Amino acid sequence: METAQILRNAMTGDINAFQTLFAGFQNQLKSYLYRLLTDRNDVDDLTHDTFIRAFDKIATFNQESSLKTWVFTIATNLAYDHLKKLKRWPADAQDRGARLAVGTPDISNSFRVVHQASNAGAYEIKEHIDFCFTCISKTLPIENQVALILKDIYDFPVKEICLILDKTEGVVKHLLNASRETMANIFDNRCALVNKKGACDQCSQLNGIFNPKQNQQEQRMKLELVKESRKFNRMELLNLRTLLVKAIDPLHSSGTDLQDILMRCTRTAIGEVNNFFDVPNSKVH
Structure with a gap:
């Protein structure tokens, strides 16, 4: 039919x-x-x-x-x-999550259990970049976040985003420009994967925990984002990250369950969840 x-x-x-x-x-x-x-x-x-x-x-x-x-x-x-x-997420939400995990052995152990027992508990650096993209987008006002994700991740035309947000084309384009600028700034200041001045190197740290036998630098260099990083400015690097994120479905990937429990830890650390262990378990793959 x-x-x-x-x-x-x-x-x-x-x-x-x-x-x-x-x-x-x-x-x-x-x-x-x-x-x-x-x-x-x-x-x-x-x-x-x-x-x-x-x-x-x-x-x-x-x-x-x-x-x-x-x-x-x-x-x-x-x-x-x-x-x-x-509340909107703070730019250091992931740092707070990392501190909570390090300081709470039961939470750290739950990461390892998911990693070892789940069919979707793998750790890959590219998926953690996707995780970071989602966390950083949560620092934006809701309308900015919606516009950015619809346009840059799901390829919705601006005219359709106008309908979804009930905004004019000029407003939507402003939301997109402001969102990209904020995202680029936060990534530039914290992502040590492609910027050695960054405060965060979670990708390599977590890779070392979950894949201890891997050469961490070798894994980093497999990503085009890392190999090409010295050639581009911060906005071009955001575009590279966006291309990587577009290729990942956060609900259907080899590391979906591990990333979800990391997200729960982050939400707990910023006070969005009262207790990490009170959250009902989502379906695991």
């Missing part, structure tokens, strides 16, 4: 038809929500809520945008309602 007919069926209340269309972008939607929410349980809840709300309102879909953009608008509004109750 052609997509247009499936859409017509969905708009007349055929939930199976709507499910078929929703499934076409569900993985990307969940990945997007994870980058905003950083909690897999919240992602599952908001994805379910998005599906229900979109299906309930499907008769109002006027087709001025794609169905995907319309559904992402609903999901973004739900995420915004959730996130506005929380």
Whole structure:
């Protein structure tokens, strides 16, 4: 059956038809929500809520945008309602998480358990760069974060981001420029992977913990980001990081479970989670 007919069926209340269309972008939607929410349980809840709300309102879909953009608008509004109750992340959130882990043997041990027992507990430097990108994007105002992620990670056109955020093109372009500038500045000041003046070398430290037999410098140099870093300025380096991040689905990768538990530790360290061990376990791969 052609997509247009499936859409017509969905708009007349055929939930199976709507499910078929929703499934076409569900993985990307969940990945997007994870980058905003950083909690897999919240992602599952908001994805379910998005599906229900979109299906309930499907008769109002006027087709001025794609169905995907319309559904992402609903999901973004739900995420915004959730996130506005929380504080923006500080630029040193990962440092706080690292200090909490080092000072709490039970947390450090939980990292090792996931690394050893989970099929998605591998540690790769490129995935930790993705983790850092998400953490740093959390320092932005919500609208800036949404605009940046939709445009630079999921390739949404500016005109569709305007619809999702209900902003003019000029405002969206301003949000994008301001977000990239902030991201580039924070990365430039803390990421020792490509800047030896940086305060953070977590990628190599963690690689040494989880892959002790690997030559850490050798692993670093395998990344184009590192090999090319001396040729580019900080904004060009952000673009290289973005290309790397675009190739990673934070919910379906070889290190998904390990990165998720590192994220939980970070959220605990900044006070978004009261107790690391009180958080219900997300599904592990």
